[in-house]
Amino acid sequence: MPASTPTARSALLFIFITMLIDTIGLGITLPVAPRLIESLAHVDLSTAARYGSWLFFSYALMQFLFAPVIGNLSDRFGRRPVLIVSLTMLGIDYVITGVAPTIGWLFVGRLLSGIAGAAYTTANAYIADVSSAEKRAANFGLVGAAFGIGFVLGPALGGVIGQYFGPRMPFLVAACLAFANALFGYFVLRESLPAERRRKFDIRRANPVGALLQLKRYPILLALVAVFVLLRLGHDANPAVWSYYTMLKFGWTEAQVGLSLAMIGVCMAIVFGGLTRVVVPRIGESGAVYVGTLLAAEALPVMRSPHKVGSSTCLSSRSR
Numbered sequence: 001m002p003a004s005t006p007t008a009r010s011a012l013l014f015i016f017i018t019m020l021i022d023t024i025g026l027g028i029t030l031p032v033a034p035r036l037i038e039s040l041a042h043v044d045l046s047t048a049a050r051y052g053s054w055l056f057f058s059y060a061l062m063q064f065l066f067a068p069v070i071g072n073l074s075d076r077f078g079r080r081p082v083l084i085v086s087l088t089m090l091g092i093d094y095v096i097t098g099v100a101p102t103i104g105w106l107f108v109g110r111l112l113s114g115i116a117g118a119a120y121t122t123a124n125a126y127i128a129d130v131s132s133a134e135k136r137a138a139n140f141g142l143v144g145a146a147f148g149i150g151f152v153l154g155p156a157l158g159g160v161i162g163q164y165f166g167p168r169m170p171f172l173v174a175a176c177l178a179f180a181n182a183l184f185g186y187f188v189l190r191e192s193l194p195a196e197r198r199r200k201f202d203i204r205r206a207n208p209v210g211a212l213l214q215l216k217r218y219p220i221l222l223a224l225v226a227v228f229v230l231l232r233l234g235h236d237a238n239p240a241v242w243s244y245y246t247m248l249k250f251g252w253t254e255a256q257v258g259l260s261l262a263m264i265g266v267c268m269a270i271v272f273g274g275l276t277r278v279v280v281p282r283i284g285e286s287g288a289v290y291v292g293t294l295l296a297a298e299a300l301p302v303m304r305s306p307h308k309v310g311s312s313t314c315l316s317s318r319s320r
Helices: 006-041 045-077 079-099 103-117 120-130 136-165 169-188 208-217 219-250 254-304 307-319
Strands: none
Touching: 006 045, 006 079, 006 103, 006 120, 006 136, 006 169, 006 219, 006 254, 045 079, 045 103, 045 120, 045 208, 045 219, 079 103, 079 120, 079 169, 120 136, 136 169, 136 254, 208 219, 219 254
């Protein structure tokens, strides 16, 4: 199925929307999670941050455990059923979260969402299946574009809808989007992996330990993976606590938190889509990695420091 055919273009549109909804689903939870946890667990904002961190951990753990499983399932049964089932699971997760009567149901929803979100490996495989060699890199760029747009729309929608319609409504909106995309995929998406190219499910490959052990064959990747893990460890701690930190320190509302995260998404889109094309040719890929990590290391203490600004913002927020 060459990437220039109408069918392939519809498939790429579906993959783009799928990754977009997946990212929106992650971002839409961030501004409203603190208030929802406070109401369900009957705790203050500081204690809610601990629950929120464990919810974030649950989501990431499921992605770590199930990404190789889902990747192998798509190799065995095809990409189409795995993607449609994953989208349906995302919709179920959002419904569970939106109507959750207790804090325990939030964890059930996050576990399901992490499992379903692990289908990004299948989405990448689908793109490889339908892309010609000369268009493969451009088509893979759709995933990055979807992530950037989703991280702009998700927090902004979550913050505004959550502030005016309650913290549960953003999840129900996300559920409608996920179910609508699953229906779109059911009627439009065609299978990209022919039966003769499929392979048996192999438990040795369908687990994170087995996947990591395969890196021994590529020693140069071990150092790169270590750098990436440390980078993500430092970076991903921020979205896990950002909502709680800004609400507690600055008195921000859900809408303000959402807009702040949306601005981060805009900056990411500018950097990924434009700045890297200018910087990398001038200082090289290694130089760009050094500059990026150093800037990140400088930025984190700056966000921790503004005590006076935070106090005045809190006072002005309370006075309103």
